[in-house]
Amino acid sequence: MKQAKLHIDRHFQVGEVDKRIFGSFIEHLGRAVYGGIYQPGSPLSDKEGMRKDVMELVRQLQVPVVRYPGGNFVSCFHWEDSVGPKELRPARPELAWFAIETNEFGLNEFADWAKKAETEIMMAVNLGTRGVDDAKNLLEYxxxxxxxxYSDLRRSHGVEQPHDIKLWCLGNEMDGPWEIGRKTPYEYGRLAAETGRVMKMMCPEIELVACGSSLWTMPTFGVWESDVLKECYDVVDYISMHQYYDNYDNDTAEFLANSTAMDRFISQVVSLCDAEQAKQRSSKKINLSFDEWNVWYHSKEADKKIERWTKAPRQLEDIYNFEDALLVGEMLITMLRHADRVKIACLAQLVNVIAPIMTSDKGAWRQTIYYPYYYTSVYGRGRVLQTLVDSPLYTTKNNGDVPYLDAVMVECDDGSLSLFAVNKSLEDDITLSCDLRQYEGFRVERHIVLDHDDMKAENTEEHPDTVAPKSNGASSMENGHLSAVLKKHSWNMIRMTID
Known part of the structure; x- marks a missing residue:
């Protein structure tokens, strides 16, 4: 059995968790909207056509913000198509995903859904085929x-009160060769600066997210962030990060090491932001919006066979397995460990499309990745403690020497402690110890474990609980010292409260 230690001090804190780090994403893509959150005529939907079963699962996750309407979709989107009487809305060829967008569900319907789902909107503006004037008009609406x-136009559409959206994305992945209206960093930086300046003239209280590089592996990474921020540093509040991981090589140990790459990615973007701050002699700090992150690869072969110009095809419908849930848990731990700078993050996406929630005409169920997302969202709010991990290492091809243990401790708003931990070892349990005498009187309330013998085990509609959490973790507190056994290849949450 492997041995590991955690070292913490209650006075050494990374920072406060911004609840928006547990955000998600709904794009007009595949069945995310149609058949996902919206299915009029279904016995599972309310009178407005919103899926009630999906909404309940979203509420359980306590998703604080949802990015909308894209994603690649936004770079060719005319928002005016999606408002007003439904019978007058035009159907359009959707060039990002080669489908037909009917616009039956649009901006005002999404705002209604967000209220029912008890979440806020992170709205994206089209800086691919449109620009400053369109963004200004949308904000006014x-x-x-x-x-x-435009405000009176909204009222004529039956929406008397403004949506009062506070968080706005200035386009999406504008360095991507797949993106409609792709830009050079200078072109995008100038457009983002002028668009943001006009938007803040209208609503000074809003926050703006500039596009970072589409992926860490982009050849533009680094130079893009520097050149974009050079142009728009004074206007924007965040820069975006996007990253997906895959296991095409079927190498679980290497796959689970990707949290190390993610950690390095975040640190590098922080450095790029701070370098530009120094160049501009600015007192303003740019924070990070990791507004697309997940595992994505299971559906890519099937997606090559989809017929073009169909409505809401089954697209990007990854069926997640147990090892995917472990990495998703690690990615959440990694972002919490950077809570001083990662203030917004969006699991991409929320329903059906690379999502924790899947639907059919008969109901909705939780994918494996739902569980680490749920527990971290509900029990990971508060102050992140600097969590020093003393763990044995293993060697990987792409990420060098990687600790078997990923862990972070959160001092929650109610005074309790939440420890999130992943044992990446495929062979051995880990005995974990941590000196918590600074938290006198604390005891282990419960130890939740997500584990399975089969790394490829999946949750399906017929077997929705194949991979599910159990309250059977082995942990205890004696004289202020936490001891726990973390099963091989397992995700864990240990909750500690005072007697």
Whole structure:
């Protein structure tokens, strides 16, 4: 059995967790909207066509913010198509995903859904085929109360009160060769600066997210962030990060080491932001919006066979397995360990499309990745403690020497402690110890474990609980010292409260 230690001090804190780090994403893509959150005529939907079973699962996750309407979709999106009487809305060829967008579900319907789902909106503007004026008009439609053309247009559509959206994305993945309206860093930086400046003239209280490189592996990474921020540093508040991981090589140990790459990615983007801050002699700090992250690869072969120009095809419908849940748990731990700078993050996506929630006409069920997302969202809010991990290492091809243990401790808002930990060893349990005498009187309340003998085990509609959490973890507190056994290849949450 392997041995590991955690070292913490209650006075050494990384920072406060911004609840928006547990955000998610709904794009007009595949069955995320149609057949996902919206299915009029279904006995599972309310009178507005919103899937009630899906909404309940979203509420359980306590998702604080949902990015909308894309994603690649936004770079060719005319928001005016999605408002007003449904019978007058045009169907459009959707060039990002080669489907037909009917616009039956649009901006105001999504705002209604967000209220019912008890979440906020992170709205994206089209900087691919459109620009400053369109973004200004959309903001006016959404946020001004009345008395102007677009605010009164909204009211004529039956929406009396403004949506009051506070968080806005300035385009999406604008360095991607797949993106409609792809830009050079200078072109995008200037457009983001002018668009953001005009938007803040109208609503000074909003926050703006500039596009970072589409992926860490992009040839533009680094130079893109520097050149974009050079142009728009004073206007924007965050820069975006996107990253997906895969296991095409079927190498579980290497796959689970990707949290190390993610940690390095975050640190490098922080350095790029701070370098530009120094160059500009600015007191303003740019934080990070990791607004697309997940595992994505299971569905890619099937997606090559999808017929073009169909409505809401089954697209990007990854069926997640147990090892995917372990990495998702690690990615959440990694972002919490950078809570001082990662202030927004969006699991991409929320329903059906690379998602923790899947649906059919008969109901909705939780994928394996739902569980680490759920527990970390609900019990990971508070102050992140600097968590020093003393763990045995293993050697990987792409990430060098990697610790078997990923862990982070959160001092929660109610005074309790939450320890999130993943044992990446495929052969051995880990005995974990941590000196918690600074938290006098604390005891282990429960130890939740997500584990399975089969790394490829999946949850399906017929067998939705194949991979499910259990309250059978072995941990205890004696004289202020935490001892726990973390099973081989397992995700764990240990909750500690005072007597």
């Amino acid at each position: 959404c946020n001004l109360p009345k008395g102007t053309y």
